[in-house]
Amino acid sequence: MSSATLQINWQPKRMLTVAEAAHHCGRSLTRFKIECPVRPLQYSNGDLRWDVQDLDAWINSLKAGVEDHDSDAIIARLVK
DSSP: OOOOOOOOOOOOOSEEOHHHHHHHHTOOHHHHHHHOOOOOEEOTTSOEEEEHHHHHHHHHHHHTTOOOOOHHHHHHHHHO
């Protein structure tokens, strides 16, 4: 019997749309927009993208119990 080796190189996306970012965080789109303090990057054509590394850092801070309760940050999230 012959055998074969398959090598798959997969590079995950770093920058996500709002729907992808919400899915990555396990939140509905509505809850993500309300809860997530991570600011998106705006490309020159106006597209907004969320950095996976920033999203992961936010989630890690929630796990550590270090959530941002600064009043300006809360207001900024509500205005989005």
